[in-house]
Amino acid sequence: MVVRSNMEGGKLRRTTTRVVGERFIQWVLLVCAISSIFAIFLIIVFVFSQGVPFLAEAGPSFLTGSVWLPADSFAAGTWGIFPMIVGSLIVTVGAVAIGAPLGIACAVFLAEIAPPTVRRALIPSVNALAGVPSVVYGFFALLVIVPWIRGQFGGFGTSVLACWIILAIMILPTIISISTDSVRAVPREFKEGSLAMGATRWQTIRSVLIPAASSGIIASIILGMGRAIGETMAVLLVCGNSVTIPGSVVAPVSTLTAQIALEMNYATGAHQQALFAIGVVLFVFILILTGLANLVSRRRVTF
Amino acid sequence: MAAKRRETAAIGLLWGAGIATLVILIVILAYILVNGLPLINWHFLTTNPGIRGEAGTGIYSTIVATIAVTGVALLVAAPLSVGGAIYLNEYTKETLLRKIIRQAAEVLAGIPSIIIGLFGFLFFVIYLRAYTGGWSVLSGGLALAFMVLPISLRISEESLKAVPAELREGSLGLGATKWQSITTVILPTALPGIITGLILGAGRAIGETAAILLTAGGALGVIHSLQDPCCPMTLYIYNILTEYNDTRDAYGTAAVLIIAILAITFVTDYLMNRYTKKLKGL
Amino acid sequence: MSGEIEISIKNLNLWFGNFQALKNINIDIPKNAVTALIGPSGCGKSTFIKTLDRMNDLVDNVKFSGEAIYKGRNILDSGTDVVELRKEIGMVFQKPNPFPKSIFDNVAYGPRVHGIRDKKTLHEIAERSLKGAAIWDEVKDRLGESALRLSGGQQQRLCIARLLAVEPDVLLMDEPASALDPIATSKIEDLLHDLKKDYTIIIVTHNMQQAARVSSHTAFFWLGEMVEYGPTIDLFERPQNKKTEDYVTGKFG
Numbered sequence: 001m002v003v004r005s006n007m008e009g010g011k012l013r014r015t016t017t018r019v020v021g022e023r024f025i026q027w028v029l030l031v032c033a034i035s036s037i038f039a040i041f042l043i044i045v046f047v048f049s050q051g052v053p054f055l056a057e058a059g060p061s062f063l064t065g066s067v068w069l070p071a072d073s074f075a076a077g078t079w080g081i082f083p084m085i086v087g088s089l090i091v092t093v094g095a096v097a098i099g100a101p102l103g104i105a106c107a108v109f110l111a112e113i114a115p116p117t118v119r120r121a122l123i124p125s126v127n128a129l130a131g132v133p134s135v136v137y138g139f140f141a142l143l144v145i146v147p148w149i150r151g152q153f154g155g156f157g158t159s160v161l162a163c164w165i166i167l168a169i170m171i172l173p174t175i176i177s178i179s180t181d182s183v184r185a186v187p188r189e190f191k192e193g194s195l196a197m198g199a200t201r202w203q204t205i206r207s208v209l210i211p212a213a214s215s216g217i218i219a220s221i222i223l224g225m226g227r228a229i230g231e232t233m234a235v236l237l238v239c240g241n242s243v244t245i246p247g248s249v250v251a252p253v254s255t256l257t258a259q260i261a262l263e264m265n266y267a268t269g270a271h272q273q274a275l276f277a278i279g280v281v282l283f284v285f286i287l288i289l290t291g292l293a294n295l296v297s298r299r300r301v302t303f
Numbered sequence: 304m305a306a307k308r309r310e311t312a313a314i315g316l317l318w319g320a321g322i323a324t325l326v327i328l329i330v331i332l333a334y335i336l337v338n339g340l341p342l343i344n345w346h347f348l349t350t351n352p353g354i355r356g357e358a359g360t361g362i363y364s365t366i367v368a369t370i371a372v373t374g375v376a377l378l379v380a381a382p383l384s385v386g387g388a389i390y391l392n393e394y395t396k397e398t399l400l401r402k403i404i405r406q407a408a409e410v411l412a413g414i415p416s417i418i419i420g421l422f423g424f425l426f427f428v429i430y431l432r433a434y435t436g437g438w439s440v441l442s443g444g445l446a447l448a449f450m451v452l453p454i455s456l457r458i459s460e461e462s463l464k465a466v467p468a469e470l471r472e473g474s475l476g477l478g479a480t481k482w483q484s485i486t487t488v489i490l491p492t493a494l495p496g497i498i499t500g501l502i503l504g505a506g507r508a509i510g511e512t513a514a515i516l517l518t519a520g521g522a523l524g525v526i527h528s529l530q531d532p533c534c535p536m537t538l539y540i541y542n543i544l545t546e547y548n549d550t551r552d553a554y555g556t557a558a559v560l561i562i563a564i565l566a567i568t569f570v571t572d573y574l575m576n577r578y579t580k581k582l583k584g585l
Numbered sequence: 586m587s588g589e590i591e592i593s594i595k596n597l598n599l600w601f602g603n604f605q606a607l608k609n610i611n612i613d614i615p616k617n618a619v620t621a622l623i624g625p626s627g628c629g630k631s632t633f634i635k636t637l638d639r640m641n642d643l644v645d646n647v648k649f650s651g652e653a654i655y656k657g658r659n660i661l662d663s664g665t666d667v668v669e670l671r672k673e674i675g676m677v678f679q680k681p682n683p684f685p686k687s688i689f690d691n692v693a694y695g696p697r698v699h700g701i702r703d704k705k706t707l708h709e710i711a712e713r714s715l716k717g718a719a720i721w722d723e724v725k726d727r728l729g730e731s732a733l734r735l736s737g738g739q740q741q742r743l744c745i746a747r748l749l750a751v752e753p754d755v756l757l758m759d760e761p762a763s764a765l766d767p768i769a770t771s772k773i774e775d776l777l778h779d780l781k782k783d784y785t786i787i788i789v790t791h792n793m794q795q796a797a798r799v800s801s802h803t804a805f806f807w808l809g810e811m812v813e814y815g816p817t818i819d820l821f822e823r824p825q826n827k828k829t830e831d832y833v834t835g836k837f838g
Contacts, residue, residue, distance in 0.1 A: 012655075012656065012658055012660065012665055012666055012669050012670055012673070013658075013664055013665065013666055014663075014664055014665055014666035014667070015666060018480065018666065018668065021482075022480065022481060022482060025482050026390070026394055028386065029386045029387070029389050029390035029394060030390050030394075031386075032382065032383045032384075032385075032386030032387040032389075032390060033386070033387035033388075033390040033391055033404055034387075034404065035383045035387060035452065036387070036404055036407040036408040036411050036452060036453065036456065037403065037404060037407040039407075039411055039449055039452065040407055040410055040411055040414075042422070042426065043414065043418070043419070043422045043449070046422050046425045046426050046430075047418060047421055047422050047425070049425075050425065102320055102323065102324070105316065105317055105319075105320030105321075106317075106320040106321050106323070106324045108317055108320075109317040109318065109320050109321040110321065112317075113314060113317050113318065113321075114321055118321065121325065122321055122324065122325060124568060124569075124572055125324065125325055125328045126324065127568050127571075127572070128328060128332075128564065128565060128568045129324075129327070129328050131506050131510065131564040131565075131567060131568055132331065132510070132561070132564060133509070133510030133511070133512065133537050133560055133564070134510065134511075134512060134513075135510075135512040135537045135538075135540050135541050136331075136335065136510075136537075136540070136557045136560060136561065137331075138541075138544075139335075139540055139544060139553060139557055140331050140334060140335065142544060143334075143550070144334060169327055169331075172324060172327070176324070200306060200307070200310040201310065201314065202309065202310045202313035202314060203306070203310070205313075206313075223413075226413050229415070230413070230414075230415030230416070230417070230418075231415070232415065232416060232417045232512075232513040233512045233513055233537075233541065237541075237544060237545075257415060257417045257513070260417050260421065261417055261420075261513055261516060261517075264420075264421070264424070264516075264517055265516070265517070275421070276421060276425075279417070279418050279421045282415060282417075282418060283414070283418055286413055286414065286415060287410070289413075290409065290410060290413050294406075294409075396645065467682075469678065469680060469682035470682060470684060470685075472640070472643075472678065472682065473678065473682040473683075473684065473744070473747075474684070474694070474698075475640070475643070475671065476638065476640060476671055476675060476676040476678070477671065477672075477675065477694060477695045477698065477747065477748065477751055478668055478669065478670075478671040478672035478675070478695065478698065478699065478751055479668070479694075479695075479698040480668050483698050487694070487697070487698065488684055488694075491686075492684075492685055
């Protein structure tokens with residue numbers, strides 16, 4: 001026989017306190033959720049508020065001009081960022097050209113070939129690579145890669161090549177982790193079907209797995225490109241900081257990001273606004289890239 | 304026959320890629336640690352940097368600055384991201400709002416840190432000068448919060464999603480309110496994942512430089528309040544490399560940073576392991 | 586069995602979007618007895634009991650009409666506090682769903698959530714409930730262990746104990762033994778015999794023998810309608826409706 005203790009309860013009518021309380025909590029959490037949208041909104045408003053008027057005043061020659069001689073007042077300076085745009089692009093494309101094949105190969109290795117012990121060592125290593133601060137990468141590049149380039153090719157060593165190497169290393173974790181997931185997500189039936197027909201492991205990888213995972217792999221590359229274009233500190237330390245179009249891989253260069261970081265702390269007046277304008281250009285670039293990445297990763301690729 | 308040879312060559316190349324990645328990491332870590340570890344001793348960690356950048360001093364104030372700035376970032380980003388994740392996962396279905404918020408978080412995550420720095424400069428250092436003290440710990444930390452938020456939001460949302468639906472039903476079926484279910488069953492179950500997300504976000508904040516460059520001020524003294532300018536470790540390394548001749552302290556600072564990052568990597572790995580074990584009742 | 590009615594359902598209709606899952610259900614559930622709901626899959630049995638503790642509210646696009654009179658009020662109307670309702674009408678699910686906490690914290694969950702903090706009281710309630718669910722002897726020395734380490738049958742009895750700790754009047758059971766082995770199942774059935782003295786129990790089951798073993802009244806559901814309802818013996822031996830007869834004699838389902 002169960003003895004019922006005297007628990008509160010029995011009031012089955014819904015009380016307003018309960019409703020109001022739950023509503024309040026829901027509202028607070030909604031505000032938290034919207035914070036990301038609000039954050040982007042704030043960033044755009046403030047950065048654009050400084051950059052867009054300058055862009056309007058400077059006109060298209062801002063993007064096409066090759067001479068960058070900033071000054072406090074608009075009239076006294078020459079505002080052309082074309083070499084920076086070229087610099088950002090060259091540095092990014094090169095980094096991806098080096099980093100993507102290596103990263104994809106490593107991803108395939110992790111997903112298909114590596115024995116468990118090796119995987120247990122490699123996966124935390126990729127995570128560790130992802131965690132290294134950019135300034136430490138730049139530090140390493142400045143003290144190891146740059147002297148090596150100087151020794152091999154002459155010149156100062158701070159160059160396009162230095163940026164390529166260090167940026168390639170920096171985007172490896174992005175490409176590796178996303179590509180590994182993509183390859184592992186390919187349904188087992190595809191792999192088994194191929195092997196069952198007598199194809200070798202490599203043939204299966206090349207003709208079945210990689211194409212099937214291609215949309216994820218491409219998305220990872222585009223994300224890597226976004227990282228490379230947005231990277232500041234490492235590039236700042238080893239690019240040579242020369243607002244010129246580089247004539248060779250060992251020539252110095254400058255990027256949109258590096259120039260902003262370099263000059264921002266002592267720029268005033270029109271010069272400061274010009275840097276914000278560069279920020280706007282950079283922002284638009286990144287938005288385009290992110291949009292591309294999403295488009296690609298949503299398309300289902302048939303093969 | 305040719306296929307067999309191509310097969311071995313290809314597999315060999317893939318092995319090479321894996322090993323190369325490992326080697327790259329080891330080389331970088333080794334270079335920093337071999338040169339930097341010997342410099343780390345109690346004196347190094349507890350003395351302040353020399354004003355003129357003399358080497359052989361210490362990095363105490365920079366350590367304090369890094370901790371302070373990261374702390375501010377976490378204090379702001381944690382409630383917003385965890386609260387937001389709870390809202391997205393528990394109070395909405397797959398509506399447009401949820402997709403927009405997720406997209407916004409992704410865009411935010413992709414914004415280059417220098418642009419966050421530009422924004423932080425305008426908003427926190429200039430516009431809100433009266434509250435933040437201009438270039439300061441507060442300005443730097445608040446700017447960093449923008450970078451921690453998307454990481455923590457994504458991982459928190461995934462952790463909450465991983466909580467099985469039966470647990471929610473069981474809790475509600477016993478007469479718990481929605482909020483009670485969240486705080487007593489769902490959050491505790493998802494907690495290791497959420498904490499991992501926050502730790503990873505903290506790692507990002509610790510390693511960030513460009514945004515700090517434009518918002519923290521770079522002053523080398525020990526901070527007395529959140530409105531004082533400061534120089535976190537990452538910024539200190541940059542300053543040493545670009546202004547001073549003797550780069551020894553940069554090695555030591557970088558080594559400390561690397562150790563912090565390695566510790567974070569291990570802790571998050573361990574936490575994720577325990578999390579999956581707990582869900583299985585071991 | 587006292588002959589009193591615990592819940593009186595009148596003209597209950599329920600739709601998921603455009604699909605009508607329950608059609609004009611009328612049934613009086615007797616107090617302190619076991620009522621079994623039988624019928625083929627997807628015929629509305631689970632939906633029916635989930636209406637009684639308002640768990641269907643969690644589903645999108647659900648609409649219902651009709652009344653369920655319990656303790657003098659219609660618990661289907663919008664003014665009902667469903668949180669309080671679920672303390673009085675509790676549910677055990679098909680798949681045992683203990684929380685990833687200790688055995689004690691599982692049983693103490695309900696009372697804690699309802700405001701009881703005193704450790705001594707919680708222990709008393711826990712012991713009483715675990716005894717009531719016939720699992721006390723098996724767990725009394727390991728209350729601090731994770732509930733997930735129990736076997737399936739033990740987990741289900743723990744879920745029942747968890748429910749008893751909230752002191753409901755009505756226990757809704759949605760195929761509580763279907764995920765369990767025969768020995769665990771018979772333990773649950775024995776438990777029902779004891780529980781029915783103090784609780785009103787409604788059990789959904791696929792297993793007609795089980796319904797015959799445990800229940801005093803049975804309702805047969807077919808395509809969202811309650812085709813027949815009556816004392817279990819009558820329903821099985823002298824079914825009045827042809828569909829009922831076909832089902833209990835195994836012609837379909």
